[in-house]
Amino acid sequence: MLWRLISTLLVGIAAGFIANKLMGNDATSISGNLCLGLVGSIVGSLLAGLLGLGSRNMLGSLILAVIGACIAVWVYNKIKS
Numbered sequence: 001m002l003w004r005l006i007s008t009l010l011v012g013i014a015a016g017f018i019a020n021k022l023m024g025n026d027a028t029s030i031s032g033n034l035c036l037g038l039v040g041s042i043v044g045s046l047l048a049g050l051l052g053l054g055s056r057n058m059l060g061s062l063i064l065a066v067i068g069a070c071i072a073v074w075v076y077n078k079i080k081s
Contacts, residue, residue, distance in 0.1 A: 009034070011058065012037035012038040013030070014062060014065075015037035015040050015066045016032070016034055016037025016038075016040065017033045019037070023070055023074065036072050036073055037065060040065050040070070040071065040073075041069070043071050044068025
């Protein structure tokens with residue numbers, strides 16, 4: 001259980017960081033990256049579930065989280081501006 005929480009946080013931070021770099025949004029902090037990455041993980045998982053896709057390993061989870069985090073960063077930028 002503790003390992004799952006730690007891996008979720010690490011994937012969330014990595015996804016938020018990667019999404020911010022891909023989207024050109026360098027203004028957020030590490031806590032912002034974590035929040036956007038975790039939201040992105042949820043969004044990516046929901047979208048993958050709707051499409052019938054899923055991930056069984058850490059790399060698949062990271063890819064889905066990055067896609068979801070890119071969507072979250074895009075929405076964040078639209079709301080912010």
